[in-house]
Amino acid sequence: GYFGVETSTGLTDFQRNYGLVTDGTCGPETLKALTRLSPMVQGGAPNAMRAESRIRAAGPNLSDKVIVIDISRAHNLPDAHSETSDIIVKDLAQRIAGRFGATGVSAYLTTSSFGSADLQEERERARFANELRADLLIAIALDYSENPEAKGISAYFFGDTNHDTWSTTGEKLAGLIQREIVARTGMTNLRSHAKTWDLLRMTRMPAMWMDIGYVSSSADMARLQDASQRDLIAEAIVVATQRFYLTPEEDEETGRLNYADIKAKLREFPAQVGPGDPSSGDPSSGESALGD
Template sequence: MTSPTPDPDDAPRTFLLRRGDSGPRVAALRDVLVRAGAADAAADGPAAEVFDEALERVVRAVQQERGLRADGVVGRHTSRALDGARWRLGDRVLRHVPGHLLHGEDVAELQGRLLALGLLDDRRDGRLGPRTEAGVRELQRSTGVAVDGVVGPRTLEALRGLDRSVVGGDPSALRDVERTAQARRRATGRVVVLDPAHGGPESGATGHGLREADVVLDLAQRVEGRLQAAGTTAVLTRGAAQNPTSEERAALAADVAADVVLVLHADALTPPGRDHDAPPPPSPASGVATFSWGTARSRSTEGARLAGLVQRELVVRTGLADCGSHTWDSDVLRLTAMPAVRVEVGYLTSPDDAALLADPAARDRVAEALVAAVHRFFLVADEDVPTGVLTVVPPPA
């Protein structure tokens, strides 16, 4: 797919590094990349301070390897991943600090070991949250180590002593499948959280007279009506005036015991330095893409399955270009325990996509595609139907 502009949620513009930038920050980026294992990022002399095409290729490769959006731009998500990549289990003492969660490859390795031992009921996301701390405490209780939730030398020694392999697949993937199976067995009571991006004063992407926040809220409301008509509870994370944080959106999904989460976005391809008040130039980027949670070490198997269903239904029912289904370690996807999919429903800077998204009838088709994908997600294999043929119940007039 054509690489889009960085997500506005990633970071302020001053935090970004991209091709064409230069200076000490670029040299520091090269050092971080080398420490993270990307030896091709090294350069000597004045070239070390230049973000050139070769460095962009290295950044894209690292992003792809780590389940990030491979746009070649170093924003908040990429910087966080690079910072965490330099740690190995045992390099530092690990402890849960509310509001300042440790993250890194060492945390992901710890989580993998706890999952294999049956001491963790969460995914391996590389962040030391309360569930990981609970797993550490259970490990300490079972091995006679002081129960403080801190991973120091004695806890690491106990962990190595219990190390064993588990046959039968990835424990977190198996839990994903079982969670979906439980929801499938319920004839009623399924809950879908609809998360329209941005909101309040934050418009998100813009183009051809459309604001991302308005488009995705309207789509969420159309999906809500159709889900409710079919007997599924739909919960929106915001209204027009609100802009919750990623943590608040994920917490709402947990509070209502959602079965799936749909995160709705629209994209834009904006040249660097363009005046945002000026009309967008013709954009080479168009189409729909979907993302489920994943990193180099782990992924949401059921999220990936739902993302594939959403992608196929949208392409068939709307005619939008197929930009594929991918994994991504974005905030809301990572913070939700249930299958979650981020949907980029088109590029507002594309004349064709913008014209489609401005049409109420086309928005109805987008909503029907999303609802059809959710319904198919809960069908057993021999009940599934071909893409594009499932009838969606319209909302009440």
């Protein structure tokens, strides 16, 4: 999280109710007062329990969800690889949006200006997702390494190991997407990790960042330049998102649920897909810079 308007208002209210000077500053006296508060819940993690309750309350169907798909860029990406990264990631994002749209999801694509990994633009995209009241944010990027042998996919969610705080729902979403992609593509599993990146830290909804391979790896690039592999990754992300909303009783094992199963569920519970939405309709809709 971050110290924004809502946190400032909450801090001022606490100071007023506790009889402290209401200066909106978390100084020594305020910190001392906070440490005197006794926990109201014993056992388990209250924040995690509340977050999971919100997910259950949202219901299992994707048809009413709002999802932001962020076309991201590795912070260490050299300019020489920017165009290749942008083309592949944009194409994949469009395939994901097409599949989401066909299930009734309102999918929004966001990105920074070409060739930029500017942190201010990243914060603005997080702010857009918050203003949209999106249910989820899924960021897609290509990683880079000076070591040409480095390859594989990795997922990230908000977490600060120094302060023992993290997004449990972001961790769950990242893990599901990571495992579904590995099960379908056989790409090297670099697992999921906690990060304090702005796009993950400043978003209010469950958010994850997916590095779908290394632009510096010939093995990863051979896969990602194959349209059928990009289709597999797109399907894996949609399936993992559906699993995110299923109860443990409804959930399937990794790699078993597919896009056709999700469409079949829609026939049981019909949803309205907005006409004229470029992300709706056939999964392969949308302009592809790489072709089919």
